[in-house]
Amino acid sequence: MSRYEECKRCILDVIREKIDLSREVEDTEIQDMVDELVVSTGRKYALSLKERQELGKSVFHSIRKLDILQELVDSSEVTEIMINGTESIFIEKAGRICQWDKRFETKEKLENVIQQIVAKCNRVVNEASPIVDARLENGSRVNIVLAPVALNGPIVTIRRFPDTPITMEDLISYGSITRQAAEELKRLVVAGYNIVISGGTGSGKTTFLNALSHDIPKTERIITIEDSAELQLQEIPNLVRLETRNANADGAKAITIRDLIKSALRMRPDRIIVGEVRGSEAIDMLQALNTGHDGSLSTGHANSSKDMLTRLETMVLMGMDLPLTAVRRQIASGVDIIVHLGRLRDKSRRVLEITEVLGFEKEEIRTAPLYEFQESGEQNSIVMGELVKVNVLAHTGKLRASGINETIYSKMENKDEADSLQEKY
Numbered sequence: 001m002s003r004y005e006e007c008k009r010c011i012l013d014v015i016r017e018k019i020d021l022s023r024e025v026e027d028t029e030i031q032d033m034v035d036e037l038v039v040s041t042g043r044k045y046a047l048s049l050k051e052r053q054e055l056g057k058s059v060f061h062s063i064r065k066l067d068i069l070q071e072l073v074d075s076s077e078v079t080e081i082m083i084n085g086t087e088s089i090f091i092e093k094a095g096r097i098c099q100w101d102k103r104f105e106t107k108e109k110l111e112n113v114i115q116q117i118v119a120k121c122n123r124v125v126n127e128a129s130p131i132v133d134a135r136l137e138n139g140s141r142v143n144i145v146l147a148p149v150a151l152n153g154p155i156v157t158i159r160r161f162p163d164t165p166i167t168m169e170d171l172i173s174y175g176s177i178t179r180q181a182a183e184e185l186k187r188l189v190v191a192g193y194n195i196v197i198s199g200g201t202g203s204g205k206t207t208f209l210n211a212l213s214h215d216i217p218k219t220e221r222i223i224t225i226e227d228s229a230e231l232q233l234q235e236i237p238n239l240v241r242l243e244t245r246n247a248n249a250d251g252a253k254a255i256t257i258r259d260l261i262k263s264a265l266r267m268r269p270d271r272i273i274v275g276e277v278r279g280s281e282a283i284d285m286l287q288a289l290n291t292g293h294d295g296s297l298s299t300g301h302a303n304s305s306k307d308m309l310t311r312l313e314t315m316v317l318m319g320m321d322l323p324l325t326a327v328r329r330q331i332a333s334g335v336d337i338i339v340h341l342g343r344l345r346d347k348s349r350r351v352l353e354i355t356e357v358l359g360f361e362k363e364e365i366r367t368a369p370l371y372e373f374q375e376s377g378e379q380n381s382i383v384m385g386e387l388v389k390v391n392v393l394a395h396t397g398k399l400r401a402s403g404i405n406e407t408i409y410s411k412m413e414n415k416d417e418a419d420s421l422q423e424k425y
Helices: 003-018 027-044 049-064 069-074 107-120 168-174 179-191 205-213 257-264 281-289 305-319 324-334 397-401 415-424
Strands: 078-084 088-093 096-099 131-135 141-145 155-159 195-199 222-226 239-243 271-274 297-301 337-343 349-361 364-379 382-389
Touching: 003 027, 003 049, 027 049, 069 078, 069 155, 107 131, 107 141, 107 155, 168 179, 168 205, 179 195, 179 337, 179 349, 179 382, 179 397, 195 205, 195 305, 205 297, 205 337, 222 257, 239 257, 257 271, 257 281, 271 281, 281 305, 281 324, 297 305, 305 324, 305 337, 305 349, 305 364, 324 349, 324 364, 349 382
Parallel strands: 195 297, 195 337, 222 239, 222 271, 271 297
Antiparallel strands: 078 088, 078 155, 088 096, 131 141, 141 155, 337 349, 349 364, 364 382
C-alpha cells in the first residue's frame, strides 16, 4: 500500500468512527472533519500541498459522493463511463473510448457506490433483481448489471449529458444538421406534427429531442414519460414529469410506461413525450398519437427511418395480437415525421434522414424522404457532407391549421421541380 493510500485509509477510519449516525450530518461538517484530518495526517507523512488537496477531495468523495467516479462525473469532457467490475474503467471523450488509469480496488467499494446510486432513485438492485436503470443527481443515465447476470463483476454504464442542454443552434454549429432542415423541423414542431427520433446507441436521440422541445409553444401542457428521467426539456412552464417504478420486496407493484401513458391521457396533456419506446408500450403511444395529442415526440432504436416503422410494428405485436394491416394503419395515421440520427466513422453525430410518413396504401406504409445526408468525401479524417433537401412536405394541413405560412416552393430553387414533387407525393 502506498503512502497516499495509507493516509486515505487512516482518515476514512477516523471519520467513520466520529460520525454520529443517529442524526443527519451535513456535508459542511464532513468537509471540516476531512480538512482537519488531512492537515494533521499531511504533516505526519510529509505530504506536499498538491497531495493534501487531492487527498481531501478523494476522502470526501469516498464518504459523500461516488468515490473515484466523482472526478469523471464532474468532468464536462466525459460523455460515457463504463465500469467493468474491478478490472477496468473505460471512458468516452470527444467520441473516442480509452481506458482510465484508475479502478475500484475492491468489489465491496464498487457495490457501495452502486447502492448509493440506486438508493437516491428509490430503486433496488441485488442478486434477485440484478438489472436496474437509474440516474444521478446531474441527470446522467445509469445502467447497472450485477451477478449472476454479469460474470466479471458489477457492470455500471453511465451516460453523462451536458451540464447545459444542447440547443438546435449548437447542433447547427457542430454540423449535425443544416439551418434549413432545423428551421423546417421548428415549423413542424410548432404546428403539431408527431415526430419520432430514431438512431443507434449513442447517436444523440435524447439530446436531439431536448433541442426540439425548445420550439414547443410555452402555453401548452407537456407530460414526459420515461423509464429513468433524463430529459432536459427547455423553458416549458406547464411540465409534468413521470417516471416508471420497479416492483420491490415490500410489495409495491411495478409501474410501467404503459401505466403512465394511460394515466397521462387523463391529465389533460397537449403533448405527450415518451423518452423511448422499447416494447409493448408502443401500443399506448400510438393510441396517444391518434387521439388528438398532436405534436407528441418519442425516440426509438433503429438503423433507418424505415426500420423504425418496422420496429414499431414489432413492438405493438409484442403486446397485442392485432392484424398487421390494423397496426400499420395506426402507425401511418399517428406518426408524421421520422428523424433518423447516426454516428459516422469519424464519430460525429449527424442527422442522416428526415422522412415524412405519407399514409397507408396497398398494405404498406408509404414514406418519402424530405432530407438525406449526402457524403462528399473526407478531409483530415473528417467526413464531409451535407443534409440535402430532396422532397417537399406533402401533408401541409397542420401547418395551415396552425397559421404558419408555408408554401411548397419554400427552399426549392426550381418551381417546376417543386410542382413535380408535389404532384408525385
